[in-house]
Amino acid sequence: MSALWIGVIGTSALAFALKYLGHSVPEKFLTNPRVLRINALIPIALLSALVGVQTITDKGKWVIDQRLAGVAVALIALALKAPYFVVVISAAVTSAVLYRI
Amino acid sequence: MSRVNRATVTQSLSVSFTVGLYGTAFGAASIAAGFSLLQTSLLSLLTFSGASQFAIVGVMGAGGSAISGIATASLLGIRNGLYGLRMAPILKVRGVKRVIAAQVTIDESTGVAIGQEDLGTDAMKAGFWLTGFGVYIFWNFFTILGALGAQAMGNPSAWGLDAAVPAAFLGLVWPRLHGKFEKGLAALSLLIAVALSPFISAGLPIIATALLAVAFGWKAHS
Numbered sequence: 001m002s003a004l005w006i007g008v009i010g011t012s013a014l015a016f017a018l019k020y021l022g023h024s025v026p027e028k029f030l031t032n033p034r035v036l037r038i039n040a041l042i043p044i045a046l047l048s049a050l051v052g053v054q055t056i057t058d059k060g061k062w063v064i065d066q067r068l069a070g071v072a073v074a075l076i077a078l079a080l081k082a083p084y085f086v087v088v089i090s091a092a093v094t095s096a097v098l099y100r101i
Numbered sequence: 102m103s104r105v106n107r108a109t110v111t112q113s114l115s116v117s118f119t120v121g122l123y124g125t126a127f128g129a130a131s132i133a134a135g136f137s138l139l140q141t142s143l144l145s146l147l148t149f150s151g152a153s154q155f156a157i158v159g160v161m162g163a164g165g166s167a168i169s170g171i172a173t174a175s176l177l178g179i180r181n182g183l184y185g186l187r188m189a190p191i192l193k194v195r196g197v198k199r200v201i202a203a204q205v206t207i208d209e210s211t212g213v214a215i216g217q218e219d220l221g222t223d224a225m226k227a228g229f230w231l232t233g234f235g236v237y238i239f240w241n242f243f244t245i246l247g248a249l250g251a252q253a254m255g256n257p258s259a260w261g262l263d264a265a266v267p268a269a270f271l272g273l274v275w276p277r278l279h280g281k282f283e284k285g286l287a288a289l290s291l292l293i294a295v296a297l298s299p300f301i302s303a304g305l306p307i308i309a310t311a312l313l314a315v316a317f318g319w320k321a322h323s
Binding site for chain 1: 119122123126135136137140143144147148149150152153154155156157159160161163164166167170171173174175176177178179180181182183184185186187188189192194199200202203204206258259260261262263264265266267268269270271272273274275277278283286287288290291292293294295298299302303306307308309310311313314315317318319321
């Protein structure tokens, strides 16, 4: 089985297990404020890390290219309170234009 | 769920459609990362959690192992478990219904349900199911559309997909950056992951930042 299939099946199985577990454990479980706080912070850390790695690295090397300009435009769009779709499209258009010239 | 009020229905459907549209971005990103159309569709049908789906294709597309991809995606999926914890006493479902409820327990279904709190338990239930099913249908439909679009495009860089993916992550994290504390964690995580990238195998720099989140959460004053 290819690595991609293992990724697809493993991610799906664990995603469901986590959801089902939540519906099945007693409510008093996991109400520790520290656990709740860490749970709210984990997505912030992981998503920010993904932004960085996907913007300024390529195959394990630091690379500055059209992607950085695209993401910078996305950042401006977010600061201007643009809807999510505009944010993503503006990054794509910026990067595509720079790539082609 | 008889006589669902109009406000709940309207909110559920508009959230479903808007969020479902982002499925296009996922479908395209997944194809660009090297996943097949079938694998892309299965991720939306079975994993059904946007951030986790973007994470697995992002990590593996950048050359990370299946294990680090699954670990990153699952760390992002923990919050769905906490949503389940919140929704279970409201939904009170068992057996097959609980399996279905679990599958559609995501940011949006839980968010809309909690938003109906003032309208009572029935409205919360209606909001949860309508939004859960609504996002499920639109998300899967637009995933296929995005995937087919990306297949037709060819080189992802020529269409800006290489920047659209990190921009999609940025858009997901942005609303969570309420204060200096969260912004500090975000900036530090980004810097550490980028700094580590040339030295440890792909995927691990991202997982490493989960430890940073634990440290921040541990220390914070409640």
